[in-house]
Amino acid sequence: MKYLETLPTPSLTPFIHSFWELKGDAADEQWERIFPDGCAGILINLGDTSLTDNGRTKLEPGRTYAVGAMTTYKDNFITQDTRLLGVCLKPGAFSSFYHFAPQSEILDQTVLLEPTHAFNPDKLVKDPIHYLNGYFASRLQRKSNGLEPVIATIHRAKGRVSISHVAKSHFTTVRQLERKFKLQVGISPKEYANIIRFQHTLSAIRDKEEERSLLDIAYECGYYDHSHLANDIKKHTGMIPSQL
Numbered sequence: 001m002k003y004l005e006t007l008p009t010p011s012l013t014p015f016i017h018s019f020w021e022l023k024g025d026a027a028d029e030q031w032e033r034i035f036p037d038g039c040a041g042i043l044i045n046l047g048d049t050s051l052t053d054n055g056r057t058k059l060e061p062g063r064t065y066a067v068g069a070m071t072t073y074k075d076n077f078i079t080q081d082t083r084l085l086g087v088c089l090k091p092g093a094f095s096s097f098y099h100f101a102p103q104s105e106i107l108d109q110t111v112l113l114e115p116t117h118a119f120n121p122d123k124l125v126k127d128p129i130h131y132l133n134g135y136f137a138s139r140l141q142r143k144s145n146g147l148e149p150v151i152a153t154i155h156r157a158k159g160r161v162s163i164s165h166v167a168k169s170h171f172t173t174v175r176q177l178e179r180k181f182k183l184q185v186g187i188s189p190k191e192y193a194n195i196i197r198f199q200h201t202l203s204a205i206r207d208k209e210e211e212r213s214l215l216d217i218a219y220e221c222g223y224y225d226h227s228h229l230a231n232d233i234k235k236h237t238g239m240i241p242s243q244l
Contacts, residue, residue, distance in 0.1 A: 001028050001078055009133045014148070015093040015140070019132050023047075024082035032078045035202070035237055036070035038195045040094045040103060040186065043067060043086030043110075044119045050084070051077040057110045059084070064118035066098070068106035069186040071195075073238050085128060087136070091192065092147040092184040097139040103186030145184055150177065154189070159197025160222035163189045197221055198236045201229065205244050214241050 002025065005018040017039065024047070045059040052059055054075045059065065067086075094103055098117060124131045150170050154161060166189065167174045174189075181189045201221040204212070212220075218229035233241050 001025060001032070001082075006129055008136070012133065012136055012140070014144075015090055015096050016136065017088040017090055019129060020086050020088060021128070022078070022082065022084045022086075024078045024080045026080050028078045028080050028082065030078055031075040033073055033075050033238070034070075035073050035198075036195050037199060038069055038091050038185065038187070038192050039088055040069050040091075040106075041067040041086050041088050042113070042119075043084055044121065044124065045083070046085055046121065046125065047083030048079070048081040050079070050082050052110050053108075059110070060112075062121050064113045066094075066106055066111045066113055066117075068103060068109050068111070070108055071187060071191065072108070072236055074108075085124065087132065091151050092145040092181075095184050096142055096145055097136060099141070102183045104182040107186045147180060147184055150189070151192075154193050154196055157193075158200040158221070159193040159195070161193060163193065166193075194232070195236070198232055201233070202237075202244065205233075205241055 002023045003020065005020045007013065007018055008016040042064065043059075044064045045061055047061065049061060050059045051057070052074065055077065069091075089097075100114075100117070119135065120131070150166060153166055153169065163174055163177065167177050170177075177189045181187060181192060185192060187195075201217060201223075204210075204217045204221060205214070214229060215226045218224075218226050221229070223229040223232065230241055233239065233244070237244065
């Protein structure tokens with residue numbers, strides 16, 4: 001399997017993490033697991049029919065799909081004929097390009113887009129990055145979704161922050177934040193903070209340069225104890241910490 005990421009044009013970096021392409025090879029015939037990161041996305045299938053969402057959803061050739069934010073892991077089946085091209089949007093950025101549904105309605109789902117929102121496969125294949133930059137630049141409807149400062153606060157704290165403190169520091173209420181997050185991100189601000197803490201924890205577990213016990217990592221990342229960390233890792237990855 002080959003996976004390649006490319007950055008968007010600078011004017012789109014506030015909204016898009018990256019463009020990516022995944023190609024299977026002759027050795028592939030396997031399930032590939034991905035973990036939640038709080039981001040939504042758009043993808044198109046340029047290969048044969050493939051399976052996502054733990055086998056529940058078929059990706060048909062030439063079709064474009066919206067991918068909602070994830071609250072837990074999902075498995076995609078990769079073969080030598082798999083070719084997916086997609087866009088990883090930043091949290092809350094979906095509504096800067098599309099306005100057809102609240103993000104909470106597509107949470108943990110992969111949903112077929114109507115032709116008016118779909119990519120053009122022929123133009124995409126000729127020059128993918130040029131096409132995607134032009135496509136999203138032409139659809140950009142506002143310069144900000146209003147959640148960037150809040151999201152930045154959560155990231156600076158590595159997810160270890162109370163939402164009441166976040167709301168107070170941004171002169172709003174928890175209820176207003178929850179409504180905006182459900183609409184634009186798909187999950188509550190508390191769920192988002194938990195995912196960011198999980199991502200930080202995952203990096204710490206995988207860090208080979210520092211020899212730390214799981215208990216040390218648990219305390220460092222804001223968990224009560226080893227069991228609390230293990231349960232959170234199991235929820236988001238389907239695995240125990242030692243498997244990572």
